Amino acid sequence: MANKNSAKNPLSILSFYYWVLEIVIQLMILTVSSGPSELTAVNLRTKPGDYLHMPRGSTFKIAIFADLHFGEDAWTDWGPQQDVNSIRVMSNVLDREHPDFVIYLGDVITANNIPIENASLYWDQAISPTREKGIQWSTVFGNHDDAPFEWPMEWFSSSGIPQLRCPTTNVSYSGGKNCSFRGTPRLELMTNEIQHNSLSYSKSGPSNLWPSVSNYVLKLSSSSDPEVTLALMYFLDSGGGSYPEVLSSSQANWFNQTSQQVNPESRVPEIMFWHIPSQAYKRAAPRFLKGKCVGSMFNESVAAQEAEMGMMKLLEARPSVKAVFVGHNHGLDWCCPYKQLWLCYARHSGYGGYGNWPRGSRILEITEQPFSIRSWIRMEDGSSHSSVDLSS
Numbered sequence: 001m002a003n004k005n006s007a008k009n010p011l012s013i014l015s016f017y018y019w020v021l022e023i024v025i026q027l028m029i030l031t032v033s034s035g036p037s038e039l040t041a042v043n044l045r046t047k048p049g050d051y052l053h054m055p056r057g058s059t060f061k062i063a064i065f066a067d068l069h070f071g072e073d074a075w076t077d078w079g080p081q082q083d084v085n086s087i088r089v090m091s092n093v094l095d096r097e098h099p100d101f102v103i104y105l106g107d108v109i110t111a112n113n114i115p116i117e118n119a120s121l122y123w124d125q126a127i128s129p130t131r132e133k134g135i136q137w138s139t140v141f142g143n144h145d146d147a148p149f150e151w152p153m154e155w156f157s158s159s160g161i162p163q164l165r166c167p168t169t170n171v172s173y174s175g176g177k178n179c180s181f182r183g184t185p186r187l188e189l190m191t192n193e194i195q196h197n198s199l200s201y202s203k204s205g206p207s208n209l210w211p212s213v214s215n216y217v218l219k220l221s222s223s224s225d226p227e228v229t230l231a232l233m234y235f236l237d238s239g240g241g242s243y244p245e246v247l248s249s250s251q252a253n254w255f256n257q258t259s260q261q262v263n264p265e266s267r268v269p270e271i272m273f274w275h276i277p278s279q280a281y282k283r284a285a286p287r288f289l290k291g292k293c294v295g296s297m298f299n300e301s302v303a304a305q306e307a308e309m310g311m312m313k314l315l316e317a318r319p320s321v322k323a324v325f326v327g328h329n330h331g332l333d334w335c336c337p338y339k340q341l342w343l344c345y346a347r348h349s350g351y352g353g354y355g356n357w358p359r360g361s362r363i364l365e366i367t368e369q370p371f372s373i374r375s376w377i378r379m380e381d382g383s384s385h386s387s388v389d390l391s392s
C-alpha cells in the first residue's frame with residue numbers, strides 16, 4: 001500500500017523521470033568518451049538515411065547512370081537536345097528494369113561547359129527522371145562536375161561570343177552579367193541535392209577528406225531482419241575537375257577505419273563505387289584475352305587515376321570486397337576478375353560527353369538467399385548483354 005501511494009506521489013514520479021534522464025545522460029557521456037571513431041560508428045547505426053532495405057520476397061536492383069554530362073553547349077540547340085536524349089535513356093532503363101535504387105556514378109554534368117551561376121540546375125535535371133518515379137538514389141562526383149568554365153577558342157574568332165542563355169532567370173545576356181565562369185563547387189552541388197531531395201541518400205563525406213566530398217557508406221539490410229546487413233556499399237570521390245584525379249591516402253584511411261567499424265570480421269559483402277578507374281584497371285584489362293572478362297574493352301584504353309595511394313591494397317586484403325564500379329571511359333563497359341574481386345565499368349548513359357557508342361546502364365541485382373550479385377548492361381533500345389555473376 002505504501003509503495004502504491006508513493007508511486008502516485010508527483011514528487012516520486014518526478015524523481016523517476018530524473019533517474020531515467022540521468023541514465024540517458026550517462027549513456028551519452030559513455031558514447032562520446034569512447035572516442036571519435038566509435039562515435040562515427042554510432043552515427044552510422046542510428047541515421048535512417050544510411051539504410052536501404054531488401055524488398056521482401058524479391059531482389060534488390062540498382063541501375064547505374066554514368067557520365068550523363070548534362071549542360072553541354074547551352075548556347076546552341078545541340079546541347080539542350082543531348083540532355084533531352086539522356087533523359088530518354090534514363091526513362092527507358094527505369095521503365096524496363098524498375099530498379100529499387102539508382103546510382104549516379106559521376107560526370108553528371110559537364111561543368112567546364114556551363115557558364116551559369118549555379119550548375120545545380122543541370123544537376124537537378126539529371127536526377128529528375130529518377131525522382132519523378134519515386135526511386136531513391138545516391139551520387140558521386142566525377143572529374144567534370146565542378147570544373148571551371150573553359151572558354152571555347154572559336155568564341156575569339158570572327159564569329160565572336162554567342163548570346164549566352166543563363167537559365168537561372170530565363171533572360172538572355174550579352175556581356176555575361178549574371179553568368180558565372182568559376183564552376184559550382186562540389187560542396188555546393190551536394191548541399192543543394194541533399195537539401196531539396198528527400199529521396200537522396202547522398203552525403204557530403206567527412207570534412208577531413210576535403211577537397212573530396214562524396215565519401216559515405218550505405219547498408220542494405222535483410223528483408224526479414226532490419227538489424228542484419230546483407231551488403232555494404234561504399235561511395236568515394238575519385239577527384240578531378242578542381243583538384244587531381246586520385247583517391248587520397250586519407251580516403252584509404254577513412255575506408256580502412258569505416259570498414260573495420262561496420263564490418264570488423266570482413267564477413268558482409270562490400271561493393272565499391274567511384275568515377276575514375278584505379279590503375280589496377282590497366283592490369284586487369286589484358287585478362288580479357290584469356291576469356292575471363294565480359295563487355296567491350298577495345299574501343300579505347302583505360303584512363304586511370306593519376307596515382308595509387310593505398311585504396312586498392314586495402315580492397316585486395318578484404319575477402320568481403322566483391323566488386324568495384326567506375327565510369328569515366330565512355331567506350332568501355334567490361335567486368336574483369338582481379339585478385340579476389342571484380343573490376344567493372346558502368347556504361348556511358350548520357351548523350352553528353354565524348355563518343356557515340358550506344359547508350360545504356362549497368363544493372364546490379366542483389367539476391368538475399370542464397371546471396372548473389374548479378375550484373376548486366378541494359379541498353380537504351382531495350383536489349384541487354386554482358387550478364388555476369390559477381391559473387392562467384
Ligand SMILES: [Zn+2]
Binds near residue numbers: 067069328
Ligand atoms: Zn565522362
